[in-house]
Amino acid sequence: MQTEKFPHVLDGVTVPLVTPMAEGGRPSADNEALLRHMHRAGIDTIMLLGSNGEGAIIPSRDAAAFAEHTASLWRSIRGKSARVFVTVFGAGTSIALDNAESLMVARPDAVVVAPPLYFVHTEDELADHFQSFSGFGVPVIAYNIPRYSGNPITPSLLERLAAMDHIAGIKDSGGSDEFLLKALDVQNRLPRFGVSQGNEKRLGWALQQGARGITPGVGNLAPKLCVDLVEAVRRNDSARVEALQEMLTKLTAIHSVRPGVAAMKAALSLLGLVPATPGRPFRSYTAEEMEKLRAVLHDTDVNLDAGIPAAGGRT
Structure with a gap:
């Protein structure tokens, strides 16, 4: 990690926060x-x-109202160090730009932009899409999420994005070590461009390779473990890095019951942090699935701050 020498918006831990939902699947305050x-x-x-x-x-x-409320509350809780990113999706550039414009009410510190969804696009079209976000006056983070977008950010597209002044870096959730290393090569050549690792099983490795930060979904469940991981890398404490990574990897077992956002919501509900309700058409976990998930969390033997009630009467 190079945070001491080159402070960057992606330094450290960024938690991709879940959206609490009311019954009916609308964002809740x-x-x-x-x-x-x-x-x-x-x-x-x-x-x-x-x-x-x-x-x-x-x-x-709904997204705009939720983002505005959450950003205001987070800044009141965290104070001057609070930072808020907003994420923009859309099947086309016009939709994504409209979505980004609506989210400006949250006064974000950066906008995380995914490639267009549904249709497969050429590299030139994808470059045009990201170029279109140059007018918002805040750093733009490219979001590589090929599993959902169907439009991976390739090494050649990455080079083009890094040359755009408004693109400050990339959140890589593609899962390829080879691609991440290429992104880190870009970062090394262009320090204003940062890399954040989204692959939860390779967080410590990415930080040791020089990634500026991590953006792990399990940060919702175990944010302190993620903060400790970053600190262990900064101290060059390899044994501690390995131990923390092992714990975070164990937590990904929540997806062994029914994977996806419903799993994270259900796990957080067991901690008493958010309702288990996901957005439609996702369905909440059944009572049987919740008991299986409770057992999974118990068996990970990872110490979560809020604690998980034991399954089947175990303590």
Whole structure:
């Protein structure tokens, strides 16, 4: 990590925050418990409406109201160190730009932009899409999420994005070590461009390779472990890095029951942090699935701040 020499908006831990939902699948204002969980762990940066935040399926009017409320509350809780990113999805550039414009009410510190969804596009078209976000006056983070977008950011496209003055870096959730190393090569050549690792099983490795930060979904469950991981890398404590990574990897087992955003919501509900309700058409976990998830969390033997009630009467 190079945070001491070149401070960057992607330094450290960015938590891709879940969006608490009311019954019916609309964003709820009931997220103070989750934000205070982040604050106690020492988190500064939250990323709203990403994949864990179900941003691609929330109407823009609801997303904007939620982002404005959450950003204001987070800044009141965290103080001057608070940072807020907003995430923008859209099947086309015009839709994505409209969504970004509506989210400016949150006064974001950066906008995280995903490639267009649904249609497959040429590299030139994808470059045009990202170039279109140059007028918002805040740093833009490119979001590589090929599993959902169908439009991966390739090494050649990455070079083009890094040459755009408004693109400050990339959140890479592609899962390829080879691509991440190429992104780090760009970062090394262009220090204003940062890389944040989204692959939860390779967080420590990426930081040791020089990534500026991490953006792990499990940061919702265990933000303190993520902060400790970054600090261990900064201290060059390899044994501690390995131990923390092992714990964070164990937590990804929540997706062994029914994977996806419903799993994270259900796990957080067991901590008493958010309702288990996901956005439609996702369905909440059944009572049987919740018991299986409770057992999974118990068996990980990872110490979570809020604690998980034991399954089947175990303690």
